[in-house]
Amino acid sequence: MSSQNRRIDVAGLVIALLLLALAGLVWWDMTKLQLLSPYDVGPKAMPVIVSVGLAVLAIGNGIGALRGNLPDRESLDWTPIILILGGLACLIVLIAIGGGFMIGTAILFAATSAAFGRRAFLVDLLIGAVIAVVVYLLFAKLLTLSLPAGPLENLL
Amino acid sequence: MEAFVSLASGLAVAIQPMNLLFALIGVLLGTAVGVLPGIGPALTVALLLPITFKLDPAGSIIMFAGIYYGGMYGGSTTAILINTPGESASMATALEGNLMAKSGRGGPALATAAIGSFVAGTFATFGLALLAPYLVDIAVSFGPEDYFALMCVAFVTVSATFGDSPVRGLTSLFIGLALGLVGIDILSGQSRLSFGVPELYDNIEVTTLAVGLFAVGEALYVASRRHHHEEKLEPVRGSLWMTKEDWKRSWKPWLRGTAYGFPIGALPAGGAEIPTFLSYATEKKLTKHPEDFGRGAIEGVAGPEAANNASAAGTLVPLLTLGLPTSATAAMMLAGFQQYGLNPGPLLFAEKPDLVWGLIASLFIANAMLLVLNLPLVGLWVRLLAIPQPWLYAGILVFATMGTIAANPSPVELIMLTAFGVLGFLMRRFDFPIAPVVVGLILGPVAESQLRRALSISLGDPMVLLQSPISATLLAIALIALMAPFVLKGLGRFKAVED
Numbered sequence A: 001m002s003s004q005n006r007r008i009d010v011a012g013l014v015i016a017l018l019l020l021a022l023a024g025l026v027w028w029d030m031t032k033l034q035l036l037s038p039y040d041v042g043p044k045a046m047p048v049i050v051s052v053g054l055a056v057l058a059i060g061n062g063i064g065a066l067r068g069n070l071p072d073r074e075s076l077d078w079t080p081i082i083l084i085l086g087g088l089a090c091l092i093v094l095i096a097i098g099g100g101f102m103i104g105t106a107i108l109f110a111a112t113s114a115a116f117g118r119r120a121f122l123v124d125l126l127i128g129a130v131i132a133v134v135v136y137l138l139f140a141k142l143l144t145l146s147l148p149a150g151p152l153e154n155l156l
Numbered sequence B: 001m002e003a004f005v006s007l008a009s010g011l012a013v014a015i016q017p018m019n020l021l022f023a024l025i026g027v028l029l030g031t032a033v034g035v036l037p038g039i040g041p042a043l044t045v046a047l048l049l050p051i052t053f054k055l056d057p058a059g060s061i062i063m064f065a066g067i068y069y070g071g072m073y074g075g076s077t078t079a080i081l082i083n084t085p086g087e088s089a090s091m092a093t094a095l096e097g098n099l100m101a102k103s104g105r106g107g108p109a110l111a112t113a114a115i116g117s118f119v120a121g122t123f124a125t126f127g128l129a130l131l132a133p134y135l136v137d138i139a140v141s142f143g144p145e146d147y148f149a150l151m152c153v154a155f156v157t158v159s160a161t162f163g164d165s166p167v168r169g170l171t172s173l174f175i176g177l178a179l180g181l182v183g184i185d186i187l188s189g190q191s192r193l194s195f196g197v198p199e200l201y202d203n204i205e206v207t208t209l210a211v212g213l214f215a216v217g218e219a220l221y222v223a224s225r226r227h228h229h230e231e232k233l234e235p236v237r238g239s240l241w242m243t244k245e246d247w248k249r250s251w252k253p254w255l256r257g258t259a260y261g262f263p264i265g266a267l268p269a270g271g272a273e274i275p276t277f278l279s280y281a282t283e284k285k286l287t288k289h290p291e292d293f294g295r296g297a298i299e300g301v302a303g304p305e306a307a308n309n310a311s312a313a314g315t316l317v318p319l320l321t322l323g324l325p326t327s328a329t330a331a332m333m334l335a336g337f338q339q340y341g342l343n344p345g346p347l348l349f350a351e352k353p354d355l356v357w358g359l360i361a362s363l364f365i366a367n368a369m370l371l372v373l374n375l376p377l378v379g380l381w382v383r384l385l386a387i388p389q390p391w392l393y394a395g396i397l398v399f400a401t402m403g404t405i406a407a408n409p410s411p412v413e414l415i416m417l418t419a420f421g422v423l424g425f426l427m428r429r430f431d432f433p434i435a436p437v438v439v440g441l442i443l444g445p446v447a448e449s450q451l452r453r454a455l456s457i458s459l460g461d462p463m464v465l466l467q468s469p470i471s472a473t474l475l476a477i478a479l480i481a482l483m484a485p486f487v488l489k490g491l492g493r494f495k496a497v498e499d
Helices: A010-031 A042-066 A078-096 A101-115 A121-142 B002-014 B017-035 B041-052 B057-082 B088-102 B106-140 B144-161 B166-181 B206-224 B244-266 B273-286 B299-322 B328-338 B346-351 B353-374 B378-384 B389-407 B411-429 B435-457 B469-487 B489-498
Strands: none
Touching: A010 A042, A010 B166, A042 B166, A042 B435, A078 A101, A078 B206, A078 B389, A078 B411, A101 A121, A101 B206, A101 B389, A121 B389, B002 B017, B002 B106, B002 B353, B017 B041, B017 B057, B017 B353, B017 B378, B041 B057, B041 B206, B041 B328, B041 B389, B057 B088, B057 B106, B057 B299, B057 B328, B057 B353, B057 B378, B088 B106, B088 B273, B088 B299, B106 B244, B106 B299, B106 B346, B106 B353, B144 B166, B144 B435, B144 B469, B166 B435, B166 B469, B206 B328, B206 B389, B206 B411, B206 B435, B244 B273, B244 B299, B273 B299, B299 B328, B299 B346, B299 B353, B328 B435, B346 B353, B389 B411
């Protein structure tokens, strides 16, 4: 494994810094809380524990990164990641502007499918839409759950 | 004896037609997702949580348990036939199982896995039924400080003691604990880490976190390294049935595997990895056919599979009696209880004996269903593996997002889902364990409220944690469990078996 090649792992250092930032955020948030009862340790105790723990672990992770102790990683293919996150973003935007979930779901299905190497975007878009309709009917009619509706859903 | 009376009354609950149906749906779903690479039982329960909360509690929980057991069965099929274990618990099975499949003995490998799982599941469920009343009696006397100490033990064992790296495990745990802080603090009414976002005031949904980490994170991870792995499905050739020789070589490993799996699963140690690899190592040492190991030895499938299932039942012991989840799936089942306002623990045994014993009794039924369904239907399960990967993951993501917005129709919830997905992806890439995050989010707030209750009873004196003998002992265990991996760095060493 990676123990042979002991060089500084930049990604590992970034992780350590992020953990430190999270520790700072928890601490900063804690300082704004008020103690109401003198007998209760109050809402501050747990954030203090978590913050200190995160800070210590940030140091631990940092030491690991400096020693190059992180596991080996394979090269990263960014295209599928962008496709999937893009699909999710489309869905979020469509729901936020009241476009209903169906179009967004179809896009998410097709985008994910493309991320896994399919080259039939339009077909997948159609399949995604069919799945969305089936799940919508299943959720809404059988399980009486409501999904955010847009113009298309109101037709069903 | 008390256990048998309770079990009999539980059986009356379990054989109600609706509950039988839920158990059947559970085992079918569980097997299907266990077979499908990429979705484990924890994710399935997480996906189903938002859409089941209007159903009958007993039925849903019976279904979740069926999924748990079914997932353990299904995982072995994938491990044997394509050598890509769906979850770490099946890794040991894949070693010899896939070799058996390659040499045309896939049928007996599947059979010994299924029957071994049945044997182990049955024994371990009996263990659960016998052990639970005793633990409940002990747990009744627990004060808040003892519960807090117990949770410390669970935190440490789940994250640090048995992982590859205690630092990375604890990091995962503390991320979970930090997420658990988000929302309004019930005791003081003040909001923490909410930044004025209304969706954050009522805490982070366990399902959103779990679905994000498991479903979205897994999809991103698999998609990003799609070109590194080609999977090859071994066809099941020859007879499905085991020969007399196979039976002779299997039954002892089944029992030994059970003996490893149940106690280790029942201890708040978490996970089925340890017992499966212990079982594998034992069978390798004890076998009369050492020449078969490395070429497909049936003992190497029978033992770990039994250990795997026995530990699943073992995990239910701390979950039901103490409310302590020690695996990702158990954590999701706890979330399942909580969505109906039920809190597993000694009180649940007293207040809802029907539900608890009905659940335990239905585990026997689920186990029997799995044995009957699995072997004859193995061809059907194998066909699931033919679903094209793009559609499989696209379908998972669609279902994940729809479940999330059905529970909480807000774009903020989806943004959180996506963010947790990215977190899950990064954690997989940098080899941080996922389960401690979920356990931290669920148990963190519980531990905090127990700690504050203990301290307010003692008027703020922290010595209360050490004055109770139970609490002091448990804290000492937690400390030892925390230091152990740093002191003996070799604890994770038997993982080398897999190489």
